[in-house]
Amino acid sequence: MEIKIMKNILDRNQNKADEVRSLLASKQVMMVNIISSPGAGKTTLLERTCEELGSKFRMGVIEGDITTDRDAQRLKKYNIPIVVINTEGGCHLDSHSIAKVLGLFDLDNLDILFVENVGNLICPSQFDLGETFKLALVSTAEGDDKPAKYPMLFREARAVLLNKIDLMPYTNFNRDNFISDLNKINSQIPLLEISCTRGDGLKDWFTWISDQNLKPNFTSSLL
């Protein structure tokens, strides 16, 4: 019975996600669903990205949080449109909550809409928001076993960002094990190794995300 309920919820979510995806495609907006554990660095990644690409792309952000608007407050200084969705205990965003807030954006004047999902590696991977693609963000401080333990996210994502590589020397993170596990799950997935606080690898990230936004490329990948 609970399986049936779950199936209904996922079906309803999928229908609405398809609507969101069509709308965004018609407006040529690329929506990037960023998924990570709590504190892996989603907001700091967005801060660096706003600083570097703010003059190149018209960006917006949907902030998913249980409660508080702390992450949105951190991004306010970049003068981009930001909408906070407080899930009040819900452990992930869904396509219905995204559809509701899309009307608050001027989609005709937007290139990239980042969604900072609720900090959680599990349910956010299961719910299609209508995004153009998902990004998996993990930090070295979390250990090297995340791909093996949370395979769905690494199967679904278009790229993996390994953040906090500046902390690697102080942890027991084994890079070979991480890459080997990741390759078993998704051998094609690009891996970007970065430090959002120190700056390592961010140039590659800016290039990569800019490439995704080449319009013909990203719209064809929608279908």
Place this chain on the structure above:
Amino acid sequence: MEIKIMKNILDRNQNKADEVRSLLASKQVMMVNIISSPGAGKTTLLERTCEELGSKFRMGVIEGDITTDRDAQRLKKYNIPIVVINTEGGCHLDSHSIAKVLGLFDLDNLDILFVENVGNLICPSQFDLGETFKLALVSTAEGDDKPAKYPMLFREARAVLLNKIDLMPYTNFNRDNFISDLNKINSQIPLLEISCTRGDGLKDWFTWISDQNLKPNFTSSLL
């Protein structure tokens, strides 16, 4: 409608949790539900605890994981009873899954049963497993904003373990902000600052957890 479904699920969970709690009380087993983000150090905490307290208490572990038995493999060398619950996509354990596996333990010969919940700060806080108490484990690498962003866990837990204090000098973790936010949510909660890899503060943890297991103390707190 979804709220009603959620209420039914939580009610059913609570009834079974009450059964679990009665059973464990009758057997004088203290069950500790450990909740943290992925990679905050739950398994390493259990390794250190098995090493230090293995001769003092008869311990057992329930390992909650989406998939794989990696954490259980790490604990095998301590020769304690371990049962793995693979949730296959579920983002938390519930009282029904706990009730099912309790029969696999010899409860008459157990003092402490640790539950390593699925790595997630959200839903595990909402589902009573019938535990004696919850423990909140967070790492400095996750940032200082976790109490403010995930208040339910810090309201529900009997203690907070702040792990990876050896990494603090390399992060922007602000200890004063962390403590100030924590006090606003739960001013009475004990905070233990530890490093499971380097050993800092573990003596206080061993003393604290041993004190909780003084039988009259912990059983009276059940009711």
